Amino acid sequence: MTTTDRYGVMGYPVSHSRSPLIHRLFALQTGQDIRYEPLEVAPDDLETAVRRFQRAGGKGLNVTVPHKAEAAKLCDQLSERANTAAAVNTLSFRDGEIHGENTDGIGLLRDLVINHAVSLEGSNILILGAGGATRGIIGPLLEMQPASVRIANRTLGRAEALVDRFSHLGPVSAYPFDAVPVVRKYDLIVNATSAGVTGDAPPYPEAAVSGDTFCYDLAYGLKPTPFSEWARERGAAKSAMGWGMLVEQAAESFNIWRGVRPDTEPVLRQMKVTA
Ligand code: ATR
Numbered sequence: 055m056t057t058t059d060r061y062g063v064m065g066y067p068v069s070h071s072r073s074p075l076i077h078r079l080f081a082l083q084t085g086q087d088i089r090y091e092p093l094e095v096a097p098d099d100l101e102t103a104v105r106r107f108q109r110a111g112g113k114g115l116n117v118t119v120p121h122k123a124e125a126a127k128l129c130d131q132l133s134e135r136a137n138t139a140a141a142v143n144t145l146s147f148r149d150g151e152i153h154g155e156n157t158d159g160i161g162l163l164r165d166l167v168i169n170h171a172v173s174l175e176g177s178n179i180l181i182l183g184a185g186g187a188t189r190g191i192i193g194p195l196l197e198m199q200p201a202s203v204r205i206a207n208r209t210l211g212r213a214e215a216l217v218d219r220f221s222h223l224g225p226v227s228a229y230p231f232d233a234v235p236v237v238r239k240y241d242l243i244v245n246a247t248s249a250g251v252t253g254d255a256p257p258y259p260e261a262a263v264s265g266d267t268f269c270y271d272l273a274y275g276l277k278p279t280p281f282s283e284w285a286r287e288r289g290a291a292k293s294a295m296g297w298g299m300l301v302e303q304a305a306e307s308f309n310i311w312r313g314v315r316p317d318t319e320p321v322l323r324q325m326k327v328t329a
Contacts, residue, residue, distance in 0.1 A: 060111065061090040061311065064103060064125075065118035068092045072325060073116055076304045079324065080316040088113075088312070100124050108147045114311045115145040116304075122156075122186055129154030138193045138220070141186055144307040155310055158187075159194030161303025162244075162272070162296075167198075169298045169322075172242065172268055174198035180240045180262055181205045182281075183247035184212040184228070187272050191246065192216060196224035203227075206234045206259060208247075236261040243290075245271040245281040263288040272296040276326075297326055 063073040069092065077090040093115075095103040100121050105128075107115060117125040122141040126132060129142060130151040136142045142154035166172040177200045181188055184207035195203055203226045207213035213228035220226050229235070240262050249256045250273045258281070263269065269285030274295040278286070285293040301322045309315045 057111075059088050059113045059311075060107075061088055061114045061116075062093045062107065062112065063090070063116040063118060064093045064095045064100065064121055066094060066096050066120060068094045068118070071118065072300060073118075073304060076301055076321060076325065077308060079321045080305065080308045083316050083320070084308075084312070084314045086312050086314065095121070097121065097124065101128055104128055104145065104152070108152065113147055114307070116143055116307055117145065118143065119186070122190070126154055128152055135159060135193055138223075139189045140219075141189055143190070143303065144310060146310060155307075156190055157303040157306035157310070158190035158299070159192075160306050161301075162191050162270075162299045163194050163198065164302040164306075164318075165294075165296075165298030166242070166268075166270065169302075169318075170268070170292070170294060174200055174242070176201050177241035178238055179203045180234065180243045180259075182231075182243065182245045182256075182258060183207060183249075184209070184216050185246070185248065187246040187248075188216060189219075191244070191272075192220050192226065193223055195244075196220060196226065200224070202238075204229060204234060206231050208256065231257050231259055234259040234262055239264045240267050243267055243269045243285070245269070245273070245279075247281075248273075250280045258284060260288055263290050265289055266291055269293045270296070272299060274300060298322055301325060 126142045131153045133155045136154045136156040144155040146153040205213040217228045267290045269290040271279045271281040274297045282293040
């Protein structure tokens with residue numbers, strides 16, 4: 055008798071998560087017999103919930119906001135990227151151990167480079183925000199050998215702490231929003247703040263956008279996010295939301311768990327219309 059392997063996503067809240075739908079579509083497409091469920095887990099209950107899932111024979115978990123840093127501490131093994139980011143979004147249960155990976159950064163890279171044909175080598179990149187989302191993407195961006203990565207944040211100290219953590223990987227520097235150098239054009243501006251969620255319009259550096267700038271919002275919605283509207287109004291060459299990153303990071307997790315890489319293109323197309 056075969057049993058269906060169990061997976062899930064732990065978040066707080068988690069009801070908005072599209073991961074169950076994405077993994078269901080991946081499983082259908084690749085003929086994998088899995089169950090993937092949303093699991094609402096409060097921060098104080100994370101360790102108990104993860105260990106209970108593991109004891110019950112679960113094979114893997116995604117963890118999302120606000121659990122990514124705490125989940126990394128529960129892992130017996132961390133991939134190099136997860137270790138550098140000190141945050142995980144993918145847990146695998148193997149041989150009684152918890153393996154932690156972070157597929158957010160590679161998900162973003164695949165969306166930028168493959169889906170949007172953005173060339174990152176030698177580019178000038180500006181990241182807005184210095185929270186957990188930035189920590190997951192900055193290492194993989196630096197691996198692409200950009201000319202510069204600048205981090206702008208409302209709270210300068212958080213951006214400076216990221217510079218300390220990542221500067222061994224490449225040229226990265228920190229600024230408050232109103233002091234971002236704008237002499238050189240930015241090829242890519244990534245919004246990694248959570249400001250859009252609350253509908254706020256922070257004082258993003260307007261002069262950083264030029265007609266050659268690709269603006270990417272890690273957030274996504276059926277309607278344009280405040281950042282993508284802001285970017286379009288300022289004449290960005292192109293403005294995209296984070297749907298592709300969402301689907302690509304999920305495909306990386308699926309590949310880690312099942313050893314099969316799903317075709318993301320049809321799933322991405324479906325997400326944008328049914329989300
Ligand atoms: P996440 O895991 O989504 O990155 P986080 O770690 O709480 O969440 O980080 C949120 C980021 O959005 C931070 O960079 C935060 O700026 P501060 O470090 O100054 O708090 C940024 N952010 C949230 N709301 C914002 C706003 N209204 N204006 C500017 N930045 C904002």
